[in-house]
Amino acid sequence: MLRAENLTKRYRQGEKEVVALEGFTYTFPRGATAIVGPSGSGKTTLLNLLAGLDLPTEGGVYLGEIPLHRLSEDERSEARLKHMGFVFQQWNLIPTLTAWENVAFPLLLAGWPPAKRRARALALLEGVGLSQRAHHLPNRLSGGEQQRVALARALALDPPILFADEPTGNLDAEAKEEMAALLFQAGKERTLILVTHDLELAARAERILHLKGGRLLREEVPRKVP
Amino acid sequence: MEVFYLVLRNLLARPVRSLLTLLGVLIATASMVLFLSFGEGLRRALFQELSRVGPAIQVVPEGSEGLAFSAYPEITPTQVEALKRAAEALGAQAVIPTLFLARGGLDPQNSFFFQGLPPGVSPDLLYPGLRAKEGRLLPSKGGAVVGAKLAERTGLAVGSPLRLSPQVTLKVEGILEESGGLADNLIFAPLKALQMVLGTENVGAVLVALSPDKKAEEVARALERAVPGLKAQTTGEVMRFAERALRISDLVRFGISLVALAVGGLLVANTVMMSVYERTREFGVMRALGAKRGFIFRLVVLEALFLALLGGVGGLALGGVASQAINLYTQSEVGLALSAVTPRLSLFALLVALSLGLLAGLLPAHQASRIPVVEALGRV
Ligand SMILES: Nc1ncnc2c1ncn2[C@@H]1O[C@H](COP(=O)(O)OP(=O)(O)OP(=O)(O)O)[C@@H](O)[C@H]1O
Ligand SMILES: [Mg+2]
Numbered sequence: 001m002l003r004a005e006n007l008t009k010r011y012r013q014g015e016k017e018v019v020a021l022e023g024f025t026y027t028f029p030r031g032a033t034a035i036v037g038p039s040g041s042g043k044t045t046l047l048n049l050l051a052g053l054d055l056p057t058e059g060g061v062y063l064g065e066i067p068l069h070r071l072s073e074d075e076r077s078e079a080r081l082k083h084m085g086f087v088f089q090q091w092n093l094i095p096t097l098t099a100w101e102n103v104a105f106p107l108l109l110a111g112w113p114p115a116k117r118r119a120r121a122l123a124l125l126e127g128v129g130l131s132q133r134a135h136h137l138p139n140r141l142s143g144g145e146q147q148r149v150a151l152a153r154a155l156a157l158d159p160p161i162l163f164a165d166e167p168t169g170n171l172d173a174e175a176k177e178e179m180a181a182l183l184f185q186a187g188k189e190r191t192l193i194l195v196t197h198d199l200e201l202a203a204r205a206e207r208i209l210h211l212k213g214g215r216l217l218r219e220e221v222p223r224k225v226p
Numbered sequence: 227m228e229v230f231y232l233v234l235r236n237l238l239a240r241p242v243r244s245l246l247t248l249l250g251v252l253i254a255t256a257s258m259v260l261f262l263s264f265g266e267g268l269r270r271a272l273f274q275e276l277s278r279v280g281p282a283i284q285v286v287p288e289g290s291e292g293l294a295f296s297a298y299p300e301i302t303p304t305q306v307e308a309l310k311r312a313a314e315a316l317g318a319q320a321v322i323p324t325l326f327l328a329r330g331g332l333d334p335q336n337s338f339f340f341q342g343l344p345p346g347v348s349p350d351l352l353y354p355g356l357r358a359k360e361g362r363l364l365p366s367k368g369g370a371v372v373g374a375k376l377a378e379r380t381g382l383a384v385g386s387p388l389r390l391s392p393q394v395t396l397k398v399e400g401i402l403e404e405s406g407g408l409a410d411n412l413i414f415a416p417l418k419a420l421q422m423v424l425g426t427e428n429v430g431a432v433l434v435a436l437s438p439d440k441k442a443e444e445v446a447r448a449l450e451r452a453v454p455g456l457k458a459q460t461t462g463e464v465m466r467f468a469e470r471a472l473r474i475s476d477l478v479r480f481g482i483s484l485v486a487l488a489v490g491g492l493l494v495a496n497t498v499m500m501s502v503y504e505r506t507r508e509f510g511v512m513r514a515l516g517a518k519r520g521f522i523f524r525l526v527v528l529e530a531l532f533l534a535l536l537g538g539v540g541g542l543a544l545g546g547v548a549s550q551a552i553n554l555y556t557q558s559e560v561g562l563a564l565s566a567v568t569p570r571l572s573l574f575a576l577l578v579a580l581s582l583g584l585l586a587g588l589l590p591a592h593q594a595s596r597i598p599v600v601e602a603l604g605r606v
Contacts (some may be wrong), residue, residue, distance in 0.1 A: 053514060054600045074518045081516025088603070094508055095233075096239040108228050109516050153515070 002028040002050060002191055003163055006059035009045050009214075020045040020213045024059070028161075032187040034202035035195045037211035043195045046211070047165055049137040050193065051084055052076035063161075081109055085154025087183070089166035092150035093138040098123060099149045100134040106156040128182055144175025151182055162187060165195045180204065229521065233528045237503065247497040248537045251579060252491030255541025256548065257577045258483035259567060263549045265476045267566040272468050275408050276461050280354045281322065281433035282442040285449060285458045289384035293548065299421075299428040300324045305453055309432050312452035316445050318434050322347050325430035327420045329390060331389060338376070340390075342417035344431070349402070353409040360384050361400030367416055375410040377401045379559075388413070391423045434458070487582060490537065495586035498530045502590045509594055510602025519595040526591035527584070534583020538576050542567070545575070 007024040010017050021042040028050075035043050048054040050061055052068045053076075061068040063083060068076060088091075093102045103121035104112075112120070125134050129147040138146055147167055154162055167183060168176040184190070184204055194205060202208050203222045210217040237244040287300040306323050313321045323344055330337035343349065348364040349371060350356040357363065358371070361384045365371045365600045372382050382388070388396040396415055404410055421427060434441060434449070446458035459467070502509075509522050549565040 048600050051514070053603070054598070074520075077513060077516050077518045080514065081568070084516075086514050088511075088514075091507055092511060096235045096509065101235075105512070106515050 001030075001064055002193075003062040004046075004050060004059070007046065007049055007056050007061065007063065007156055008058035009042075009049060009054070010034050010057045019214050021049070021056075024216050025187055025218065026209065026219075028191050029207075030189075032192040032205035032207075033194065034186055034205035034208045035211060036197070036199065036202050036208055037217075039197075041211040043211055043216040044165060045214075047163055047193065047195050051086070051163055052079060062103075081106060081157065083159050083161055085151045085156075085159045085162045087147065087154050087162075087164040087167045089169040090143070090146075092153075095138050096215060096223055098135050098137055099130060099145075099185060102138070102149055103153045103156055105153060110157055120156065123150075124155060125149070128152045128154075129178075142175070144171050144178060145197065147171065147175070148182060151179070151186065160190055162190050162192045163195075164192070166196065166197065167194070168196070168201060176201075229524050229528055230532075233532055236505075236529065237425050237532065240501070243497060243500075244533065245388040247493050247533050248540070249519045250493035251490040251534055251537025251582070252540040252544060254483075254486040254582075255538045255575055255579050256544040257541075258480070258578065259542055259545025259571065260548050260552075260565070261479040261483045262476060262571055262574070263545065263565040265479065266571050267549075267553070267564045268570045269472055270566050270568075271563065272472075276465055276585070279461060280352050281320070282440075283434040283436065283446050283449070283458050283460055284464065285432040285434065286430070286455050287471045288455055299424065299426055299430040300446075301429050301432060301456065303427050305456060306429060306432060308453045309434075309456070312449055313434050313445075315435070316447070317440060317450055319437050320347075320351065320435040321428075321429075322351065322433040322435070323417065323429040324352075324433060324559050325417065325424075325428075327390075327423065338380070338388075338413055339411060340370075340413045340415050340420055342420040343414055344417045349409065349414045351409060351435070353405065356405055356409055357403045358400045359403040361398075363400055363402070363413055363584055365399050365416060366420070368396055370396040370415040371400040371411050372398055372414075373400060373402050373410040373412045374404035376413065388415075390419065394419050394423050405489075406431075413450065416604075432456075475500045487578065490548060490579075491582040491586050492532050494530050494537075494583055495590070497533065498526060498587055498590045501529065502526055506573065506594075506597065506602050509597070510599055510604075513599040514603060523591045523595040526594045527587040530587025530590070531580060531583040534579045535576070535584070538579025538582075541579065542572055542575050544570075 004024050004026050007021055009021040024046060035046065037043055049056050049118070052071065054060065056069055060070070063079060066079065068079060071079060094105065097105065100118065100121040101104050103124050104117040107117040107120060122131070124136055125131055128151055130145060130148055132140060133145055138149070141149065164183060168179050172180060180201055183192070183194070193201070196202050205222070208220040208222060210220065252320055257298065258562065285301070301323070310321045325342045327340040327342070328337065329340065345367070350363065361371070363371060370388055376382070382398050384401060386398040388398060390396065396419060402409065417429065434445070436445060442460040442462070446460050450456065451457040546567045549567050553563040554563045
């Protein structure tokens with residue numbers, strides 16, 4: 001369970017102060033939560049704070065009972081490794097490693113032995129339909145395949161929280177559909193936090209949070225299409 | 227080590243750049259090894275030579291300590307007499323005035339090194355174990371005895387004339403057996419004849435042979451007290467003196483090779499810095515996935531260290547081969563292996579290469595590991 005309390009992020013830009021996020025309080029339950037809003041409304045900022053990639057100016061993030069914002073840089077890294085997975089909009093993969101090596105990277109960080117890493121990575125790639133691509137370098141993969149490898153990697157250590165920032169932003173309709181299906185599938189058992197401009201994608205989440213000007217405007221529960 | 231695998235993959239992903247950097251370090255290390263190998267070779271040759279010399283004490287004019295091969299003879303007959311008396315009083319076995327004379331040019335084909343011997347003193351008194359291969363060992367008044375390698379090089383044979391000056395011509399009376407030492411490259415001639423060539427009554431050095439039960443250092447000090455203006459050096463002292471001189475020349479040669487090393491180091495630094503810059507986003511992704519700062523730091527430092535180590539090993543190998551080639555040449559020309567890649571030189575070269583890599587890697591590694599994750603992720 002992930003909880004944000006009065007999360008606020010301000011940036012100093014010379015004399016001016018930019019408020020990227022202000023007073024965001026929310027408890028993310030299990031299942032998919034989409035975060036939507038116009039460009040510059042603070043979506044990425046919020047995601048960075050929730051994941052402990054950045055520190056809030058005020059307020060805090062609680063991972064269960066752990067105050068993430070109070071942890072040291074390395075402790076937050078460790079928390080991310082254990083509890084969180086990430087899919088970004090693009091350039092997710094380490095370009096010098098093959099698909100399976102990318103998927104195995106978190107396992108390497110976690111200290112798994114080589115044989116187990118490989119077996120787990122190949123199984124995960126199979127799960128996203130990419131068994132045939134396991135030994136390709138990222139630049140040999142299509143955009144949609146790269147995103148699916150990134151998703152497989154995000155799931156490597158089976159984290160309870162999954163973050164995705166515009167995971168389908170660069171994909172065509174077909175690849176987007178494939179990716180979305182896999183993503184929401186993975187999000188069922190987890191806390192999936194999905195940042196997107198795409199209202200159609202957002203509508204498939206269980207909740208939609210509308211951000212504007214750094215504030216949480218409203219929470220919406222989309223009508224399920226049967 | 228797991229990180230090492232990632233380092234390797236990254237270097238292999240940019241093979242040309244990695245190879246060029248490697249070559250830079252390799253050449254730098256090779257040149258350093260070669261430069262320093264001369265000092266090691268000289269040291270080795272000198273040590274072998276001195277351990278073979280018979281007389282325990284060498285008396286030379288004050289101020290020309292070390293090896294008095296080239297010094298103009300400055301010890302007067304009076305001083306020689308005084309030395310003889312003092313040495314006999316101290317129980318010396320033999321007192322042998324001698325001098326060195328070089329004739330010929332830079333071309334080893336016709337350069338000759340003469341050592342003068344007083345009447346009745348045979349070369350094997352100075353260089354124990356020396357034997358004649360042809361003719362006689364002890365030259366007569368108008369004769370000379372030629373070392374094995376010198377004879378081979380110059381084609382001198384028993385009966386050949388040796389014209390030292392318009393007035394002095396000697397006849398070769400014997401060729402020596404090869405001993406592997408300095409004597410192989412010398413011509414032994416009567417002291418008188420060499421003095422006549424130089425137009426002097428002086429000698430360059432006086433050798434004092436002691437029986438084994440005598441303490442060389444003590445006798446040397448007593449000789450110095452007895453005959454002022456002269457310096458009596460034991461073999462050990464010569465060795466120490468030479469070691470000091472060699473060390474200074476080592477430093478000079480290391481200084482020269484530092485230029486190449488600095489260039490090699492800058493190459494590594496440049497490669498690693500470029501690699502870090504290009505991979506900022508990659509490092510951001512790694513950090514987001516849960517890599518700690520130390521992981522990124524190790525990744526970068528290891529890359530630099532690996533390049534440096536590989537270049538260092540390659541450079542050491544290349545330097546060793548070059549040193550062998552040089553020895554092949556100097557051995558045939560002057561009969562000495564001038565260059566030696568000793569274990570301690572190898573170790574030193576590897577350590578220098580590794581420190582170079584460490585130095586070149588630390589700053590980029592620090593930068594790479596300190597950049598905020600969010601900023602790194604924002605960079606494409
Ligand atoms: N490092 C920074 N320094 C200064 N201002 C920043 C910084 N990062 C973000 N901002 C500002 O904070 C606000 C929120 O940015 P954020 O990236 O969170 O928006 P977003 O909702 O993700 O936008 P988009 O949909 O375009 O990705 C914007 O006004 C942005 O200019
Ligand atoms: Mg954004």
